[in-house]
Amino acid sequence: MGVHWALGDAGKNLRPGQFPTAERRARLGTDMARAWWAWQRPERTARAMLDAYRASPGEVRDRPAIRRIVDELAGRHLRTSGVRELHAAVTRTA
Numbered sequence: 001m002g003v004h005w006a007l008g009d010a011g012k013n014l015r016p017g018q019f020p021t022a023e024r025r026a027r028l029g030t031d032m033a034r035a036w037w038a039w040q041r042p043e044r045t046a047r048a049m050l051d052a053y054r055a056s057p058g059e060v061r062d063r064p065a066i067r068r069i070v071d072e073l074a075g076r077h078l079r080t081s082g083v084r085e086l087h088a089a090v091t092r093t094a
Contacts, residue, residue, distance in 0.1 A: 026056035030066050037069050046073055046082035053089055061090050 029052025036044040049070060053060040060066050067090065073080070074087040 022056040023059060026052040026059035028052075029055060030059055030063070033066075033069065037073075042073055042077040042080045043082065045069065046077075046080060046086050049073075049086050050082055050089075053086065057089075060086075 029048045033045045033048035033052065036042075036048055049060055049066070052066075060070065070087060070090050073083050077083050078087075
């Protein structure tokens with residue numbers, strides 16, 4: 001994903017099934033979430049974060065930069081689909 005981002009592609013053609021470990025699949029989700037967040041798409045951000053969390057909770061819960069996005073989502077877009085579920089999951093296990 002990082003290479004795609006650097007090339008201006010953002011990895012839109014990447015799929016979780018292409019990655020052999022839960023951590024890699026989760027990293028794909030967090031990277032996509034960061035891209036969606038940069039593009040001001042909170043619902044897509046929340047969906048990608050939830051996918052990442054389901055693949056490997058620690059990749060979302062334990063990375064400060066990712067947690068900041070989750071907190072910002074909850075602060076700005078609490079009524080957006082998926083945001084409450086994501087925030088509850090991440091803060092419940094903290």
